[in-house]
Amino acid sequence: MGIPTLVTILLALLIGIGLRSIVRDWRKKFADDDTRAETQRKAQIQRNKQEVKSGGVVTLERGEDGVYRPGKD
Numbered sequence: 745m746g747i748p749t750l751v752t753i754l755l756a757l758l759i760g761i762g763l764r765s766i767v768r769d770w771r772k773k774f775a776d777d778d779t780r781a782e783t784q785r786k787a788q789i790q791r792n793k794q795e796v797k798s799g800g801v802v803t804l805e806r807g808e809d810g811v812y813r814p815g816k817d
Contacts, residue, residue: 802814
């Protein structure tokens with residue numbers, strides 16, 4: 745086992761450790777983004793439900809002629 749072999753092994757080890765840390769950081773970043781997107785999606789759904797309950801939403805029904813008009817409530 746010569747010096748070039750040890751240097752190659754050491755270099756491969758350092759590259760492997762570096763790649764692992766990069767992948768770990770990316771996973772954490774994407775997990776944070778996914779959590780943030782999920783929170784925003786839930787908030788949007790909640791706002792939509794509140795709008796429907798407030799009565800400010802008009803339900804449209806498709807007529808025989810294919811045109812959407814307010815429903816007969």
